[in-house]
Amino acid sequence: MRGPLAKVSLGGIYHVAPRGDDPFTVHYLVLEPWFVLGGTFGLAVAERGDPLRLAYGVWEGVPIPLKEGVDAFGGDNVAGAGERSWMLTLTLGWRGFGSTQQIYFTPKLWRFAPIGFNS
Numbered sequence: 001m002r003g004p005l006a007k008v009s010l011g012g013i014y015h016v017a018p019r020g021d022d023p024f025t026v027h028y029l030v031l032e033p034w035f036v037l038g039g040t041f042g043l044a045v046a047e048r049g050d051p052l053r054l055a056y057g058v059w060e061g062v063p064i065p066l067k068e069g070v071d072a073f074g075g076d077n078v079a080g081a082g083e084r085s086w087m088l089t090l091t092l093g094w095r096g097f098g099s100t101q102q103i104y105f106t107p108k109l110w111r112f113a114p115i116g117f118n119s
Contacts, residue, residue, distance in 0.1 A: 006033040007110050009040075013102070023048040026097050028055045044097040053100075059093025061108065084111050 012027040023046035030042030040057035066086040089108045095101070 006031060021049045022100050026100060028097065030055050038093070040095050046097065046100070050098055053098035055095065055097050057093055057095025059091050061089030061091035064088040064090070087112055
């Protein structure tokens with residue numbers, strides 16, 4: 001099996017109409033490991049309420065290779081195996097930043113190098 005195991009994401013969310021104590025902005029740095037289901041673990045900084053928050057969540061994405069012949073889940077005969085490739089995922093997930101939580105759908109663009117696990 002070949003595939004991405006983890007990525008580091010730096011991002012932000014911006015509420016158009018925050019409710020109650022929800023902050024207008026939250027910026028985060030997270031590690032997002034993935035095998036069958038993805039997870040999100042890291043830190044977030046909000047401009048209102050508790051400034052430093054734990055970021056957590058689960059997500060799943062549909063991988064779309066941006067280079068012909070590259071397969072995130074392919075076997076031994078994957079074109080470009082071992083070289084870095086761009087991957088787009090259409091991702092659905094749930095994440096929380098302390099008391100602020102959300103369900104989201106987003107495209108994620110990332111660069112990966114397949115790792116072979118075949119013996």
